[in-house]
Amino acid sequence: MRLHVDQRHERVLALVRERGSLRVADLANELGVSAVTLRRDVETLAAQGRVQRLHGAVVWPGDTAAEERPRPVSAEGTVIGMIVPTTNYIFADIVRGAREAVGAQGVRLVLGMTGYVDSEDAVQAEHLVAGGAEGLLVAPSWFGGVPVDGQEKWLLDCPVPAVLVERSAPAGNPAAGLDRVRTDRAHGAAVAVGHFASLGHRRITAVLQEGPHAAQISSGFLAAVTSLGLDIDAGAPSVREHGDYEASIDYLVEAVERRGVTAALVHSDEDAIVLVPKLQARGIAVPGDLALIAYDDEVAGLADVPLTAIAPPKRSVGELAAGLLLQRLAERAGGQRPAPRQHLELLPELRVRSSCGGTPTES
Structure with missing residues (x-):
């Protein structure tokens, strides 16, 4: 039976009081509501001083030990979103790499596609987060591979952690402070x-x-x-x-x-x-x-x-980007100080065949 908002709030309070702290995602699953709904509940209760919000977790007020001690964090059951312009060309293997990396941790990958229409980036992100995605892997539809004219604004306003995939932002652009993984x-x-x-x-x-x-x-x-x-x-x-x-x-x-x-x-x-x-x-x-x-x-x-x-190294780009995002989610859920942001660049390789003359090393 669907709980009334007041009943839901009381249930949240009872669970947090009993356990000291809970991940927002775990609490949403236990109550059978969306992550977005649960986040709103937690924000309301936190504004009333009845719970504390801490790096993706809900903590009972005054439980300083819960704030300080490391909590074991499981990624299982987490949903992350991935936004790509297409699943053709390089992105097919990048998506496969990301899916395999998160699947090994019991995490579900949900895909959104933009068709290289830059206005769709924010639309897809909002849709995925509303559906429960706790983090995003994003290859925005920036024509030159970098944002211009404020194209990065929606990404900076995103309420969940995001990792850029095969995209970057120039020094001085606010999006340059995001994690990113791309091919050099x-x-x-x-x-x-x-x-x-x-x-x-x-x-x-x-x-x-x-x-x-x-x-x-x-x-x-x-x-x-x-x-x-x-x-x-x-x-x-x-x-x-x-x-x-x-x-x-x-x-x-x-x-x-x-x-x-x-x-x-x-x-x-x-x-x-x-x-x-x-x-x-x-x-x-x-x-x-x-x-x-x-x-x-x-x-x-x-x-x-x-x-x-x-x-x-397309598949490796997806794997490493997904691993980096899972790290950020674990830091939030465990109340840990975030590690420094990372800009990872992977080196491509030469595969020699017939079109240059000489001796091919791969058919």
Whole structure:
């Protein structure tokens, strides 16, 4: 039978008086109400001085020992939300990694998707928290991968802990103080340039998508070219900038035939797979005339000419982000002082196949 609010308050008081302290999530489960409803009850009772709210737990007033002693905390039964723009491409494995990490702790992962519509980020967050999510893993729909014009405000106002996934905020932005886990895509681009250099290529280019990862990839590419003393052929159009691939094909053909370019980094491998036969139809052989490395390694190994690729550690990104969020929830529930916030960057790896020439190390 559903309890009246006054009855619910009395039941909360009886349980907290009996046990000294309880996690908000555990109390909500025991009373059969949503976490949002229970939080409102606790806030009301705390405002009346009848209980104390402490880092995700409810404490009986005056129980200083309960405040000070560490409490054993179990994550089992906890719900966390994950907001991603899509479950395609890199996010499929990131979601799998997060789901496996929380599932091993008896935690349920609930997914919200935004379709790269930035106004949906806050909508999905509100929905997940209202449904009982005690923390959020968030890959916001920030077009450049960082917030602009206050896009981070909803995240800072979020009532539960949040960890950014494959996104960041620049120094000085309030969201820079959030935990985050992402791939170091600049390092990946530099690894690709280093591989080209090891094969003797001296004039190279990059053909990249616009989007959240373009700035990182471009900065790593340019830094490595400078460091290694290579020549760069600038001015490549963004992949599919005009709704098709013809601008990229025209650019690459002219770069190879007239300007001595012998190698190209292409993001993503889907685009690289489209470009290779179009280049061959224009008389540019891969890897004979143009060595090519794809970025992301979703399907690069399945190309007709298997593509050497930079592979982000997608599953590990999800696992580590989920583990970090679970740590924050445990700190809150146990009344512990939070550990320092973390910015984790994972290094991608090079998977060598046929599109660069040389000897492939992976099929």
